[in-house]
Amino acid sequence: MINNLAKLVINNGGMIKPLILPEAEGRGMGLCNVSIFLDDNGEILANIRNVHYILYHDEFEQNFQCKWGILSYLNPEDDIKLRTYNYFCKLDPDTLEILSSTEIDTSKKDIEPVWEFIGLEDVRLFRWEGQLYASGVRRDVKENGEGRIELCKLDTKDNKVLEVTRDRVEVTPHTHLEKNWMPILDMPFHFVRWCNPLEIIKVNPKNKFIKKVTKGRIDVIDSEVVHRDDTPLNLPLGLRGSSQVIPFGDNGDRICVTHETHFYYHQNKKKDAQYYHRFVIWDKNWKVKRVSEQFKFMDAMIEFACGLIIKDGNFIITYGYQDNAAYALKMPIKLLDKLKWDIDE
Amino acid sequence: MNNLEKYLHEYINDTLDPEVNAKLGEEYEKQGQGAAALSYFLRAAELTNKIDKEFSYCCLLKTWKQVHKIGRRRKFEKCQLELAITHLTTRPEAYLFLSEWYSKNNEHHAAYLYACLGLKHKNSEPLRFDVGYPGDYLLYFQKAYHGWHLSKREESKKIWRKLGTMPNIPLEHKKIIEKNNVNFGHTIKPLQNIEFTIQTKTKSKHEKYHINI
Numbered sequence: 001m002i003n004n005l006a007k008l009v010i011n012n013g014g015m016i017k018p019l020i021l022p023e024a025e026g027r028g029m030g031l032c033n034v035s036i037f038l039d040d041n042g043e044i045l046a047n048i049r050n051v052h053y054i055l056y057h058d059e060f061e062q063n064f065q066c067k068w069g070i071l072s073y074l075n076p077e078d079d080i081k082l083r084t085y086n087y088f089c090k091l092d093p094d095t096l097e098i099l100s101s102t103e104i105d106t107s108k109k110d111i112e113p114v115w116e117f118i119g120l121e122d123v124r125l126f127r128w129e130g131q132l133y134a135s136g137v138r139r140d141v142k143e144n145g146e147g148r149i150e151l152c153k154l155d156t157k158d159n160k161v162l163e164v165t166r167d168r169v170e171v172t173p174h175t176h177l178e179k180n181w182m183p184i185l186d187m188p189f190h191f192v193r194w195c196n197p198l199e200i201i202k203v204n205p206k207n208k209f210i211k212k213v214t215k216g217r218i219d220v221i222d223s224e225v226v227h228r229d230d231t232p233l234n235l236p237l238g239l240r241g242s243s244q245v246i247p248f249g250d251n252g253d254r255i256c257v258t259h260e261t262h263f264y265y266h267q268n269k270k271k272d273a274q275y276y277h278r279f280v281i282w283d284k285n286w287k288v289k290r291v292s293e294q295f296k297f298m299d300a301m302i303e304f305a306c307g308l309i310i311k312d313g314n315f316i317i318t319y320g321y322q323d324n325a326a327y328a329l330k331m332p333i334k335l336l337d338k339l340k341w342d343i344d345e
Numbered sequence: 346m347n348n349l350e351k352y353l354h355e356y357i358n359d360t361l362d363p364e365v366n367a368k369l370g371e372e373y374e375k376q377g378q379g380a381a382a383l384s385y386f387l388r389a390a391e392l393t394n395k396i397d398k399e400f401s402y403c404c405l406l407k408t409w410k411q412v413h414k415i416g417r418r419r420k421f422e423k424c425q426l427e428l429a430i431t432h433l434t435t436r437p438e439a440y441l442f443l444s445e446w447y448s449k450n451n452e453h454h455a456a457y458l459y460a461c462l463g464l465k466h467k468n469s470e471p472l473r474f475d476v477g478y479p480g481d482y483l484l485y486f487q488k489a490y491h492g493w494h495l496s497k498r499e500e501s502k503k504i505w506r507k508l509g510t511m512p513n514i515p516l517e518h519k520k521i522i523e524k525n526n527v528n529f530g531h532t533i534k535p536l537q538n539i540e541f542t543i544q545t546k547t548k549s550k551h552e553k554y555h556i557n558i
Contacts, residue, residue, distance in 0.1 A: 006357045010357060016357065018350065020376060022377075023377025023378070028378060028379030028411065028414060028415045029379070031381070054379065055380070055384070056387070056421075057384070060391040060392065061394065063391060063394050064391065064405060066425055066428070067420055067423075067424035074412060074418055074421055076417035076418060077418050077421070299360035299361075324383065325373070325380070325384060
């Protein structure tokens with residue numbers, strides 16, 4: 001396992017950029033789980049998740065647990081809600097500096113939240129059939145916190161970014177929580193729902209209906225599984241979605257970054273976790289070609305990537321560090337050769 | 346390359362260097378990125394726990410400082426200050442901040458107690474990073490103010506006089522001290538304290554969700 005991919009990258013011609021919103025926007029709270037997207041006109045777009053909490057996560061020997069333990073979401077104590085705000089950014093194509101940032105205006109589709117996780121979480125940005133979309137998981141429309149992927153059209157006008165549609169994707173059979181679906185950039189309206197075994201799901205925006213929920217009405221679309229592998233790969237932890245799935249090379253291959261979570265309980269019986277990532281490459285027929293060794297970006301226990309693009313012979317991967325900081329890592333593609341591959345067909 | 350990027354590169358080169366973790370935290374703090382700063386200071390506190398208790402204590406106070414600035418997490422703040430004290434009982438800073446914490450609740454006994462405890466460690470060498478400790482004078486101030494409320498009038502009077510002669514006190518606090526010295530003995534009104542601000546929900550920009558009816 002690589003515990004510091006950033007070091008390997010920087011020592012081999014890559015670069016890293018900390019992504020920071022102005023203090024007035026981020027309010028000092030966590031910036032994390034950034035998604036990046038290379039637009040058709042060459043602009044680099046990004047969505048930075050700004051959370052309402054500060055993640056307190058004591059690492060190493062964990063001597064310094066706070067009032068609520070070694071892993072705690074420090075929400076405002078007068079508003080114990082896990083709120084997410086999304087900032088749409090344009091990045092400098094060379095330096096990856098944030099050129100502009102604006103909070104996505106969701107007012108057209110917002111209804112009063114009825115559960116404590118509020119907002120669209122872990123957004124992925126992408127364009128399908130010329131339309132810019134954000135997808136992520138929302139859990140605030142039902143009192144039981146049911147989570148569904150929502151597919152949202154974004155319009156960018158006059159330095160504003162508006163969410164103009166919000167389609168909640170229903171699944172059959174029913175589940176409690178759907179999250180981390182990875183949009184497949186060259187297959188409109190398809191997501192990788194599960195990585196191991198692979199399951200691809202197609203959403204149907206044209207088959208839309210209105211559903212009444214506790215505090216309003218929402219647009220719902222259905223979905224169908226269109227590909228499902230039978231045989232799981234032999235890996236120690238479940239592979240979960242992270243970045244978008246993007247075309248790779250000239251043979252129809254596709255690549256993405258996945259994540260794995262090892263949950264466990266530390267000595268005081270409080271939940272703790274280690275996060276790992278991998279590169280996964282499929283061929284054009286969705287047969288797994290390569291699965292990299294696990295890696296961490298910067299040696300922290302909790303890291304989470306939401307974006308991947310290829311530009312000028314480099315990957316640019318965007319990720320959150322401890323839910324508190326956001327980074328973009330430019331990695332020469334050739335560095336894939338320096339990784340070990342747990343599966344290499 | 347700015348300082349943030351410089352220390353980020355140093356961190357990536359050696360993620361277990363506590364000094365570098367703290368310096369990176371400091372740069373994030375300067376840019377108003379309290380959450381990120383907290384992460385790196387907490388790592389630095391852990392990494393120096395058995396090596397340099399004072400540095401570790403300083404970094405713990407830095408985690409408190411980030412949250413204190415953001416506000417609205419009073420229970421966390423109190424506990425984090427208690428954590429810092431249990432880690433190192435022989436420094437004045439956390440005692441002062443706890444005394445201030447109790448001041449905000451008008452809990453005179455506790456505010457007085459922590460001021461007294463802090464004064465036992467006055468004249469300590471400054472910490473390596475700025476945790477927001479203005480100086481020992483504020484411990485005296487706290488002791489005098491809360492002592493007045495606890496009917497320790499003579500003690501309080503002596504401390505106000507002493508404070509009136511101390512150098513290097515910020516002007517806004519000096520004015521309060523002068524006023525309290527003038528008023529002492531001539532008024533039954535409570536003396537003036539420093540206004541410690543508390544962030545409230547109404548000051549937050551992001552509390553309202555949009556409702557489309």
